Amino acid sequence: MSEACKITVERRNDVAILFTDGYINNQGGEEIARQAYAQLDAGARALILDLEKTRIVNSIGISILIEVLERVMDRKGVLAFCRLTPTIDKTFRIMGLAQYAAIYPSLDEALKAVAAAPRGEAARNP
């Protein structure tokens, strides 16, 4: 795994999927935030962060993800995570991210859930 986190974005109607690859630290978190805000500004209603290729996240990365979550909630949008390692899953639950952003085992399940979630309501954690 390289040091720098790479983000690729896929847009499906009003849902933006951000695929992360690498360490979600200060640099990785900032890059996620940049891409997420750009998608929100471009009309995305829901963001899904697919962390399949991320095995490590630090507290700074988490604090940036919390900022992204707050921004999404301010915009009455929806944020969801999918394909987390068990370690990152537990980390997000302890750090409170899972309280307002649902976590799904697969991208398909995340897509279905955010499609069903009305604007302004967090998709329910399964």
Added chain:
Amino acid sequence: MTRTPTAPPPGRAELWKLLSESLRSGPEHPLPRRLVDAAVAWSGAREAVLYLRERDVWLPAITTAETGGLVLPEPPPQRPLPSGTALWIPLEAEGEVHGHLGLEGVGSEDQEDLASVMATILGSLLGAHRLSRLVKEAEFEVKTRLLELESLYDLGLSLGGQLDIAALGDEVLFRSISLTDAGKGTLVLFDEGGKVLFERSLGEELVAADRVASWNLPEGESVINNAAAAAPTAGMRLSACQKCLAVAISVGGRRLGVLAVADKESRDGGVLDFTAADARLLSLFANQAAAAIETARLHRAAIEKERIERELELAAAIQREILPRALPQIAGLELAAANFPTRQVGGDYYDLFPLSRGRLGFLVADVSGKGVPAALLVSTVHAAVHLQIDDARTVVELVARIDRHLRRYAATRKFLTLFFGLLEPDTGTLRYVSAGHNPALLLRASGGLERLDSTGVPVGMLPNPTWREEIRTMEPGDLLAVYTDGLTEAVDEGDLEFGLARLERAVEERRGLPAARLCDEVMGQVADFARGMPQYDDQTLLLVRRT
């Protein structure tokens, strides 16, 4: 929403409404920005600046002016302060100043009322915001500590059940980097012999794996070096980092590896010093990891031992099928043989071939190596001898054919020493080739002893080999002893070898005994000499006496 400075100021209810609307709009901006925007909207100021305290220093956090013309007076005012066309308002709540708002271009008739209202309302909002931020930070800190504890607990659980060294190493490295907020890290683990078993880096490698063994880290405690770019860390110059935290992973004083993390990140992109708390956390991780790595290593060793035992059993089965079950009865000859595989199985092989005209062919071979590869080569030699013995016209030709057969069919690049003899019982003529084999012992009935030295190179060792056939005559009563080096190189508890001289004496002293008993007693004497010490090579002895 901006009013002209000449318009009359609104009442407090209107101000509150105005503020509420301003604060609700643009929620993507942080509250201090929205406060400033609301203050400008309500007061009609040309520009505004809000100073907030960061680490006991007042800094301009929000400003509407590009030029930065409004500068907080020194010392900061404790009450509203008109300063030329500017007005400075300390934003206070609960007896504490949370910010200083500077407004440029407000009418002097408005200033007193403006200052009073803003100090109260904006001060309260800013105080609440600051308090909320402090609570959030404290919550985050508490959750981070909880995460550390949970991680240590999880690490213990997951490592205890994790027997794959690579997965275990990743778990240790990633959690260490994550929980110390490091930007990079390196983990190197060694096996018992000090060979690198696992190496993994996130980001640039902090230290090359082949240098880690000489890293003089103390046992059981982490070393902090917040000047790692300039000075060595526990004697090791590290590359590609500014600050470093490193710990040795050890069990019972035995070094299992080294874990190092570097360059603790800060939210503003800088590099923070590692703290004593970071060091304590990394030490705890190293302790957990040491126990888990040792468990995984022992588990792996147990699996390896089981695999070797299975392999040896298989090889032993192959060998049992190859060695003759019974010795042939040849008129005019008395035969005896013994084979003790020392580690269940080895590379010794002997065989006897009754041939036409009452002749006897016999062979003792010693294959290099052990285990299944050696047993398979023995199997190949066995096949080669049995296939070629009827077609070969001379002993040399037979050995050459075996050599060619091995080169063509043997799966492994191994070689063997062998002694092949062809004896005519009627005349006592012995033709033999010794391909790099230990000297066979020819004990004359008359009392002498002759060593039959090697007459060529081991089979399968060199390209284009040649061998020389030697001929001796065995008189009635003469005894030929052919053996493998497992006998002469058998060791006692002091690592002393049995040796050729002792073997010669053992055979000579018993030359009058029947061959079978002589064979038993010589093998017994070697076993007595070794006193139960584990031996590293098979022991084979073949005796041929002309009667």
